[in-house]
Amino acid sequence: MCGIIGYIGNKQAYPIIIKGLKRLEYRGYDSTGIALLQKGETIIYKQKGKVSHLEDTIVDENLSGTVGIGHTRWATHGEPNDMNAHPHASQNKKFVIIHNGIIENYSRLKKKLKARGYKFISETDTEVLANLIEYIYEKGNVSAEIAVRLALTKVIGAYGIVVICKDEPDMLIAARKGSPLVIGIGNNEHYIASDATPIVEHTKSVIYLNNDNIAVIKRGELTIKTIDNAEIEPQVQELTLEIGAIEKNGYDHFMLKEIFEQPRSITDTFRGRIASDLSEMRLGGLLDIMPQLEKAKRILIIACGTSWHAGLVGEYLIEEFARIPVEVEYGSEFRYRNPIIYKDDIVIAISQSGETADTLAAINLAKEAGATVLGICNVVGSSIPRETHAGVYTHAGPEIGVASTKAFTAQVTILTMMALILGKNKGTLSEESYLKLIKELTDIPKKIEEILKSSKNYKSIAELYKNAGNFIYLGRGYLFPVALEGALKLKEISYIHAEGYPAAEMKHGPIALIDEKMPVVVLATKDKSYDKIVTNIQEVKARNGIVIAIVSQGDEIIKNMADHVFEVPNTHEALAPLLTVIPLQLLSYYIAVIRGCNVDQPRNLAKSVTVE
Ligand code: M6R
Numbered sequence: 001m002c003g004i005i006g007y008i009g010n011k012q013a014y015p016i017i018i019k020g021l022k023r024l025e026y027r028g029y030d031s032t033g034i035a036l037l038q039k040g041e042t043i044i045y046k047q048k049g050k051v052s053h054l055e056d057t058i059v060d061e062n063l064s065g066t067v068g069i070g071h072t073r074w075a076t077h078g079e080p081n082d083m084n085a086h087p088h089a090s091q092n093k094k095f096v097i098i099h100n101g102i103i104e105n106y107s108r109l110k111k112k113l114k115a116r117g118y119k120f121i122s123e124t125d126t127e128v129l130a131n132l133i134e135y136i137y138e139k140g141n142v143s144a145e146i147a148v149r150l151a152l153t154k155v156i157g158a159y160g161i162v163v164i165c166k167d168e169p170d171m172l173i174a175a176r177k178g179s180p181l182v183i184g185i186g187n188n189e190h191y192i193a194s195d196a197t198p199i200v201e202h203t204k205s206v207i208y209l210n211n212d213n214i215a216v217i218k219r220g221e222l223t224i225k226t227i228d229n230a231e232i233e234p235q236v237q238e239l240t241l242e243i244g245a246i247e248k249n250g251y252d253h254f255m256l257k258e259i260f261e262q263p264r265s266i267t268d269t270f271r272g273r274i275a276s277d278l279s280e281m282r283l284g285g286l287l288d289i290m291p292q293l294e295k296a297k298r299i300l301i302i303a304c305g306t307s308w309h310a311g312l313v314g315e316y317l318i319e320e321f322a323r324i325p326v327e328v329e330y331g332s333e334f335r336y337r338n339p340i341i342y343k344d345d346i347v348i349a350i351s352q353s354g355e356t357a358d359t360l361a362a363i364n365l366a367k368e369a370g371a372t373v374l375g376i377c378n379v380v381g382s383s384i385p386r387e388t389h390a391g392v393y394t395h396a397g398p399e400i401g402v403a404s405t406k407a408f409t410a411q412v413t414i415l416t417m418m419a420l421i422l423g424k425n426k427g428t429l430s431e432e433s434y435l436k437l438i439k440e441l442t443d444i445p446k447k448i449e450e451i452l453k454s455s456k457n458y459k460s461i462a463e464l465y466k467n468a469g470n471f472i473y474l475g476r477g478y479l480f481p482v483a484l485e486g487a488l489k490l491k492e493i494s495y496i497h498a499e500g501y502p503a504a505e506m507k508h509g510p511i512a513l514i515d516e517k518m519p520v521v522v523l524a525t526k527d528k529s530y531d532k533i534v535t536n537i538q539e540v541k542a543r544n545g546i547v548i549a550i551v552s553q554g555d556e557i558i559k560n561m562a563d564h565v566f567e568v569p570n571t572h573e574a575l576a577p578l579l580t581v582i583p584l585q586l587l588s589y590y591i592a593v594i595r596g597c598n599v600d601q602p603r604n605l606a607k608s609v610t611v612e
Pocket of ligand 1: 405
């Protein structure tokens with residue numbers, strides 16, 4: 001979603017801001033803008049469209065200045081156009097502001113400001129905040145810092161803002177509630193951004209702003225206060241992120257790079273957590289909570305999108321190995337449907353970004369009800385790990401492509417480890433099976449490497465079906481969530497309609513769709529439902545459907561029935577999601593590329609969904 005970058009220091013701000021905006025493009029956006037302070041005036045350039053478009057438009061302008069802010073906007077209030085793009089100036093041009101999040105009571109505030117003579121030129125909630133700050137500043141004759149603080153006490157909603165005040169030019173004011181902000185500390189300079197990606201090439205020392213914190217940022221001085229004006233000691237952290245991790249490194253797209261990174265990212269997920277003799281596994285972040293987890297009568301998994309699919313795999317794993325009932329919930333449904341939450345429930349929130357608004361709201365609901373909440377997150381220092389009682393990082397590394405790939409396999413790896421540890425501790429999984437499964441898990445990266453060796457084969461199939469109007473994905477057991485994930489991957493990046501179904505459900509409706517034009521992707525590796533999925537394939541073929549099957553190496557039966565097969569190495573059926581999802585990622589990727597889609601930044605989508 002929207003991205004923020006700001007700089008104050010002795011260097012020229014513009015090159016830092018524009019590069020920072022390019023680093024933030026992965027979050028998804030539809031318009032962009034910058035503001036620079038020049039001799040006591042704030043100049044703003046903003047327009048609908050890409051950062052490079054803005055860069056080209058203003059190439060001949062005076063872009064000097066050592067204080068600046070930039071924004072990528074993902075429209076919420078008002079269509080994507082030049083006027084609604086950020087930054088927004090207040091009516092009397094005293095303040096310029098960029099904003100991530102949503103001011104929920106903006107129309108009430110707008111009405112009041114209108115009654116006091118304010119006129120608005122955009123449809124945004126952000127302009128309302130800019131004018132509210134200015135109104136308090138002028139009417140109350142207070143400092144910019146106080147005006148921002150008082151304005152924020154009137155605001156309901158979520159925000160990450162950065163404000164420039166023309167009268168106090170050597171200062172940026174930033175504030176956070178809900179939408180994350182991170183401050184980078186350089187040499188007599190400071191950076192501020194919505195995530196660390198635009199900062200990491202400048203400095204590794206960062207401070208994550210907490211909710212209800214306001215930072216007054218000067219060149220060599222930083223003060224952080226609560227919204228109640230109490231000064232707090234900043235907690236400086238070192239980023240472990242490397243710049244190479246957020247670059248394409250020769251791949252055409254981040255998505256392809258991230259698909260190919262999976263042997264490494266899965267290894268990173270279990271690195272240091274599995275003993276070198278494969279006799280033991282531990283998840284440090286859950287050690288203290290383990291006794292409580294083992295006793296749990298129920299586990300609730302909460303997530304959205306791909307993370308929800310990982311959660312579904314987690315349900316199957318935990319129920320099978322640890323025999324604890326699991327329910328998997330969409331954050332958005334859970335938070336609004338008055339769910340039953342017991343004090344002894346264990347809630348596991350899964351999120352790549354750690355910022356998903358619906359998942360965060362569901363976490364808070366669960367905490368209010370007294371449940372213990374754990375997080376499985378990828379982005380270090382993000383909101384969910386900070387809001388949960390305990391948790392584990394997936395260590396997949398930055399995922400820049402909007403379509404989640406390596407985050408999914410890392411999440412499933414953690415869930416597999418959790419299920420196995422729990423099962424072993426509870427005695428519901430034998431020592432022998434535990435050891436066998438650890439070995440199988442550590443073999444997964446090289447099996448994925450094998451699958452990736454034939455990645456080019458997916459191109460020709462993609463070429464054949466690039467114009468299909470619909471796809472169906474079928475799977476059973478552990479492979480049902482993979483079918484959902486495959487369908488999501490295809491629709492989000494290629495814009496082809498796709499549905500995932502439990503294979504046996506096909507005859508309860510979707511079978512009506514099958515004809516000679518319908519590609520049906522069937523996940524059909526050798527497991528306990530193998531015979532049944534073979535029957536499902538026959539049912540599709542009997543109606544002239546096109547079967548693209550993902551099968552175990554050496555499977556001759558399905559090879560003779562399906563139109564196309566992709567083989568994956570053999571593994572334990574509980575680990576099959578980690579292998580079978582790879583062909584589906586590749587298939588979606590190549591179809592989207594052939595269709596000319598913007599694979600890394602699909603239309604309308606954002607990488608971290610920070611609004612509900
Ligand atoms: O950051 P999160 O894992 O919480 O994000 C959840 C979904 O928004 C995300 O998985 C989304 O569905 C992806 N675009 C899927 O590829």
